[in-house]
Amino acid sequence: MIRTTRIRVFLTGVGGQGTLTATKVLAQAALDEGLDVTAGEVHGMAQRGGVVESTVLIGGYQSPRIAHGEAHLLLGFEPLETLRALPYLAPGGIVVSSSEAIMPMSVARGKESMPPFEDIEALARACAEAVHFVPAISLGVQAGASQAANMILLGALCAVGRMPFGLSRLAETIKTTMAPRLHDVNIKAIQLGAQAVCVDNSDK
Template sequence: MSAALRIFLTGVGGQGSLTATALLARTVMDQGLEVVSGEIHGMAQRGGVVESTVLLGGFRSPAIGRGEADVLLGFEALESLRALPYLAPGAFVLSSSEFIPPPGVSMGRDKAPELEDIKKGLGAVAAKVWFLPINALGRKAGAVQSANSVLLGALCATGVLPFGPEALRASVKKYLPAKSVEANLRALELGEEAIRAAAEKSAERPPKTH
């Protein structure tokens, strides 16, 4: 049995975070590892929060409870902070630094926290926190829809998964529609590069692979 790892993914309806979740789960299975994955999307298509999970290492329940997530993948900055109670102490956080303002914020009634506050809030619990402009990098890769692959590429580069970026590259080619493969491969690379650059900047080697 491989090491237990519980990944909590959160985003906003329409971002495609469930496609990314399925891609990640299939990659884990193709590596011959035990995996279960889950998604809750009752009314998500109407702009609500979408939460999903990928659990490695022999779990049977697809749910992740409060204080149980080893990794948080946040596809939107505000939702990353909302997922804070799910983090286990010492968790890894990889999040978009970009916002999709909820209706109250768009209309000037509510105020979204500043990115710095989000970093601080998550950093108080997590061992390591990375923020990437995934939509900007997705556009750079050729399609904003590939933003999710930026986050997945970054996840691989951190070394918290028991496999490297090659496995994800193989999945993109195997499971995504032919017309979007190129942009998603490029997006994976941009995600990896961003993590490497961040690691060098903080003069720190990425954590070792399991």
């Protein structure tokens, strides 16, 4: 896959997962690389569990909006939200998503049911050029904190080869935007996320 300096990334998850933090780090990394960046919060809920959607557009886009069929990369922090966001994916787009679900309140209360993960994965593969599901929460724990799942996904995103920068830029941005006590955990997280994608590729 060839890296490009003009790309649209659609991010989706639920409140409490650090989706907006990941958006800010991704946008800042592009800025640190000297690239033009437009970013925005499409839909956000302050309370834990609410849907959060955001965008990062790199390469001179004027609007932060991404319409259906325009996202080159879909970064999903929760598989059900990844499923809901598939219409945003452009032809030839790539999905990078957590494989670990966070049960919505309606499901926890027995009012609704979630589709099996296998069905979500199959639908994603039918829409995308490539799909990478990684156990982001579990890998975050391995890095040192479950909250680092968002950085696991950023590392995985960089590893698919479409972003105009790699892990070294992401690591430098983490050092300049986060408190020093968070550096080691989050840098380890992006490395584990990248490794997960490399393993995924080697299995095919």
